[in-house]
Amino acid sequence: MASLLLFNKPFGVLSQFTDAEGRETLARYIDRPGVYPAGRLDLDSEGLLLLTGDGQLQHQIAHPLHKLPKVYWVQVEGEPDKAALHALRHGVTLNDGRTRPAKVKVIAEPALWPRKPPVRRRKSVPTTWLELTITEGRNRQVRRMTAAVDHPTLRLVRARIGTWGLDQLQPGEYRVERLHLPKAPVKASPRKR
Secondary structure, three states, rough: OOEEEEEOOOOOOOOOOOOOOOOOOOOHHHOOOOEEEEOOOOOOOOEEEEEEOOHHHHHHOOOOOOOEEEEEEEEEEEOOOOHHHHHHHHOOOOOOEEEOOOOEEEEEOOOOOOOOOOOOOOOOOOOOEEEEEEEOOOOOHHHHHHHOOOOEEEEEEEEEEEEOOOEOOOOOEEEEEEOOOOOOOOOOOOOOO
């Protein structure tokens, strides 16, 4: 049986347990030996981070081969028009290639905790919340996608990975789930003749 730790990563926390520069890390919130992040979430992003000590489970979550959907709530600058949403839905070209198509829709502002520090608001520029679902995990991908359609990300919260969600977890809180994983297939050794 594998353990999976679901953590609501606060803004400004690194997705690792140590940092040579003295920045805030997971060690402040998680005192469980032998668990490691299955994937990452940027320093300036918030929300769901999954951790486990089970290599098979970590591979199923983080490896691009499995294409687990990741759902983000994204506050962007401005009001994306149909063309911008169409571009996100069909893939945008970034400096490391074209993204896979994303699912995207405009949503009402989600009921979230206050961010510390708060997002800087400009009275003359409206903001819009999007729910964006992707199946790949390039470095800062969601931020780069929204910037590519001229709507920079102001706040980014990962709400779901596959079937796992934040639910009622507050920033800095976690819960542990126990999972039954099928045994990995055993490779047969070649026969000698």
